[in-house]
Amino acid sequence: MMVERAINLDVHQDHHFTPKLDQVPIVYSSNKRIQSQVFQQDQQFTSKLDQVPIAYSLDEQIKNQEELQVYPGSPNKYERHLMVNNEQVPPQYLIPNECKVFDPKLDQVPTTFPLEEKEIQKEDSRRCNPYYLKHSIYFYSVKENFNYYPWHTYQQPEGKVKYLQVRGPQHVPEICKESSVSYNTVQEVIFYKIELEYIEPGYFHSRHLEQVYIQYNKLKNIPMGVFNGTNLRSIVLADNQIETIEHGAFQNMHNLEAIALDYNKIKIFSPYWFDGAKVLYEISFIHNNLTELPFETTKNVADSVYKLGYEIYGSIYFDNNNIKYIQSDAFRNLKNFGTISLSNNQLLEIPEKLFQGFEFLLTVYMNTNSFICFNNRTIQSMSGVKRLFLGNNNFNKDCMDRLRSFFDWKNDLVYF
Secondary structure, three states, X not given: OOEEEOOOOOOOOOOOOXXXXXXXXXXXXXXXXXXXOOOOHHHOOOOOOOOOOEXXXXXXXXXXXXXXXXXXXXXXXXXXXXXXXXXXXXXXXXXXXXXXXXXXXXXXXXXXXXXXXXXXXXXXXXXXXXXXXXXXXXXXXXXXXXXXXXXXXXXXXXXXXXXXXXXXXXXXXXXXXXXHHHHOOOOEEEXXXXXXXXXXXXXXXXXXXXXXXXXXXXXXXXXXXXXXXXXXXXXXOXXXXXXXXXXXXXXXXXXXXXXXXXXXXXXXOOHHHHOOOOOXXXXXXXXXXOOEXXXXXXXXXXXXXXXXXXXXXXXXXXXXXXXXXXXXXXXXXXXXXXXXXXXXXXXXXOOOOOOOOOOEEEEEEOOOOOOOOOOHHHHHOOOOEEEEEOOOOOOOHHHHHHHHHHHHHOOOEEEX
């Protein structure tokens, strides 16, 4: 039975702001009332509005005449309703822990401004705003076990699994690392259809977190610092808009077992993304824009792992790309492996020694390519392949007969 409880993310830090609008703001604080003065040049403000806007912070003890009300939907949470021209400012304009500058006449969300422009230039141009997650619809709960990827090989956890889920449709474009403090015992994080564009490095650095599931979002880049060095076992980043992955983005992930990057826009695959991986046995890269598999593609992929008392063979999936060429030593580190899937690509031929190093390779899928035939050396290099799928290609009859004869001789299977 699922138990759910809501969590509020509290940010315990002071923010300092200076308006940049051509206005004369008034700041209310716990100690004094500060009215800005007129400065010259870029620090000069001139009031052009009929109503003087007010910079307002919920963290401060306001000493003016305000009305405290309980905000519906937030039990035991008081919202301050500011009165301007005898009209109540809507509570959505009053964002906790942040100072907002706004014109009450305008129907738009106010903008947050930092204190000094020099500080902006020194910091990352992308400044994470914790408001989005704090004001989203989310829940923290427990369940019996992981919906673990790869789905058929998850290991039953001890006790209940604690997880955080933020599920759309809703707009949560940024996730900030400070929000992770309240979730330091969570084992699984799910961000599904929330229009996520940016994850601040450091958010997933928790010794308890094992799986991250981020699907149907708007991520375009995976930078260093988000995943590398974490304790994650499984990562699903499917159905995003990822185009680039920084070198070493998944480095030193000693517990990483499986990763799915399906349905993205990635053009280049690099085995060096996964340097330091020890038990990575499944990679799914379906529906991207790859044109080539590089030197030592599987450099950091394990042949197999032992789970639940038996051996599980590794798998790699590169279906539905635009692959035209594979380096001859792409799989040279593998000896005993489960599945290599290369269907729905643009392969005309494969290197003669591509599968030569395998002592045991359970399944190879190369359906729907542009093959016409394999030469004898290529066929003989498949002695370790147990099942070969070659449907929807253009093999001539002579080539199919030679392939069938070879696989019959070694008591294995080939399908056209």
